Amino acid sequence: MVEYKDMLIGGRTDKPGSAEGFKTGDWRSFVPVVDMDKCIDCLTCWVYCPDDSIIIKDDKMAGIKLSHCKGCGICASVCPKKAIAMVED
Amino acid sequence: MSPKDMAINGDSAVAFAWKQIDPDVCAAYPITPQTIIVERFSDYVADGEVHTEFVCVESEHSALTVCTASQSAGARTFTATASQGLAYMWEMLPITSAMRTPLIMAVANRAVSGPININNDHGDVMAARDCGWISLFSENVQEAYDMSIIAPRIAEHWDVQLPCLVNLDGFILTHAIERISPLETHTVKEFVGEYKARYPLLDHRNPVSHGLMDGPDFYYQHKYQLVEAMAKAAQVAEEVFKEFAEISGREYHSVERYLCDDAEYIAIVLGSSFGTAKAAVDKLRAEGVKAGCAMPRVYRPFPEKMLAELMKGKKGVAVMDKHLSIGAYGPLYPEMIAAALDLEVIPGMYNYIYGLGGVDVTVDHIKSIFEDMVEGRSEKVNFLGVKL
Numbered sequence: 134m135v136e137y138k139d140m141l142i143g144g145r146t147d148k149p150g151s152a153e154g155f156k157t158g159d160w161r162s163f164v165p166v167v168d169m170d171k172c173i174d175c176l177t178c179w180v181y182c183p184d185d186s187i188i189i190k191d192d193k194m195a196g197i198k199l200s201h202c203k204g205c206g207i208c209a210s211v212c213p214k215k216a217i218a219m220v221e222d
Numbered sequence: 223m224s225p226k227d228m229a230i231n232g233d234s235a236v237a238f239a240w241k242q243i244d245p246d247v248c249a250a251y252p253i254t255p256q257t258i259i260v261e262r263f264s265d266y267v268a269d270g271e272v273h274t275e276f277v278c279v280e281s282e283h284s285a286l287t288v289c290t291a292s293q294s295a296g297a298r299t300f301t302a303t304a305s306q307g308l309a310y311m312w313e314m315l316p317i318t319s320a321m322r323t324p325l326i327m328a329v330a331n332r333a334v335s336g337p338i339n340i341n342n343d344h345g346d347v348m349a350a351r352d353c354g355w356i357s358l359f360s361e362n363v364q365e366a367y368d369m370s371i372i373a374p375r376i377a378e379h380w381d382v383q384l385p386c387l388v389n390l391d392g393f394i395l396t397h398a399i400e401r402i403s404p405l406e407t408h409t410v411k412e413f414v415g416e417y418k419a420r421y422p423l424l425d426h427r428n429p430v431s432h433g434l435m436d437g438p439d440f441y442y443q444h445k446y447q448l449v450e451a452m453a454k455a456a457q458v459a460e461e462v463f464k465e466f467a468e469i470s471g472r473e474y475h476s477v478e479r480y481l482c483d484d485a486e487y488i489a490i491v492l493g494s495s496f497g498t499a500k501a502a503v504d505k506l507r508a509e510g511v512k513a514g515c516a517m518p519r520v521y522r523p524f525p526e527k528m529l530a531e532l533m534k535g536k537k538g539v540a541v542m543d544k545h546l547s548i549g550a551y552g553p554l555y556p557e558m559i560a561a562a563l564d565l566e567v568i569p570g571m572y573n574y575i576y577g578l579g580g581v582d583v584t585v586d587h588i589k590s591i592f593e594d595m596v597e598g599r600s601e602k603v604n605f606l607g608v609k610l
Contacts, residue, residue: 137443143322147430
């Protein structure tokens with residue numbers, strides 16, 4: 134834990150991307166499971182994901198990063214190929 | 223009397239002080255008895271006498287939001303409100319202090335509804351006391367002017383960085399014309415100095431994020447930073463008062479005392495009633511009663527050590543509150559008792575609730591408080607002037 138003397142005053146930060154360290158994946162009750170055979174790499178899920186949970190490699194859908202996935206199911210609902218299923222976690 | 227002396231009401235005196243300071247931004251919404259402050263100040267803006275950006279907002283909530291944001295951006299910012307306006311700002315008050323934005327707000331102290339009442343008491347500012355703002359009180363129009371000039375120096379100190387309330391009693395000071403000796407504008411400007419913001423949002427070479435979310439671990443630690451900043455503000459206030467005395471000849475202290483040293487009975491009072499209390503003390507002294515009175519000019523940070531020292535060896539202390547936490551006490555009373563715990567012998571401590579909703583409190587009323595204490599008639603909590 135950072136000590137109060139080492140923190141900037143006023144709840145400010147000069148380090149971008151600090152929300153990355155605040156893991157919210159354990160809020161989830163449903164987890165998205167991808168059927169890669171059905172996926173056409175349209176990346177609609179990446180566009181719609183309200184967090185940062187769709188992994189992209191070489192412009193292709195490469196799975197789901199669960200550290201910040203809250204299981205909202207938006208990716209599953211927007212997938213045009215029904216390639217993502219929401220399964221109880 | 224200097225030829226520069228002015229006959230001016232409290233609101234106009236505060237506006238005049240801010241004209242001399244010439245802040246970067248003012249966002250405000252009119253509310254009685256504060257209205258004259260922003261009316262006069264908007265005249266200065268319209269007439270080009272200040273360079274201030276005046277933001278007309280649709281509510282007090284927006285006023286304080288704009289002010290907090292502009293001060294975060296790095297602009298010296300001023301606003302003013304009263305009563306329901308301060309109540310409407312309440313959601314923003316702890317945010318302003320938590321974001322360490324040292325803006326200054328004049329509060330024309332007025333009763334909070336209901337019943338609807340536009341007259342003076344301290345219900346508005348006492349509801350804001352837990353919000354992390356420095357809070358200064360004035361006895362008269364001269365002090366309201368002087369505190370307006372002193373406030374930014376305390377608030378903007380590099381190690382303080384807290385917002386500050388400058389209280390003046392509604393109507394009693396805001397609308398009463400008194401004679402004041404203003405400082406020369408260049409003297410005010412030199413004293414207040416140029417605003418140097420700490421981590422301003424517009425410093426693109428050193429980018430920072432403001433107003434972030436905290437988990438429990440960070441939240442508590444950020445609050446503790448405020449505790450340290452307030453402790454620093456207590457020291458800084460004394461230093462700034464000394465510097466101000468050098469330029470003005472007017473001496474201020476965190477706790478103002480009147481004939482307290484040899485007094486057996488003292489009254490503690492905030493705001494304009496301090497003057498009434500002094501007159502009562504004079505009458506009592508003439509009658510042989512060893513009376514004194516004091517005002518915590520700096521109400522936040524609470525000057526508890528100075529107040530404890532003040533109460534040492536007294537037979538009775540009347541703590542006068544122009545507000546009431548219904549079902550408990552006036553807000554100053556338990557704090558004075560907490561301060562008195564540092565003493566080996568705790569004096570008799572009595573709470574006098576007075577002047578709610580503008581009930582007039584005269585010299586004779588305050589005299590009667592001392593007579594109650596001397597005669598042993600004081601209850602723990604007393605309601606001065608209520609017709610029973």
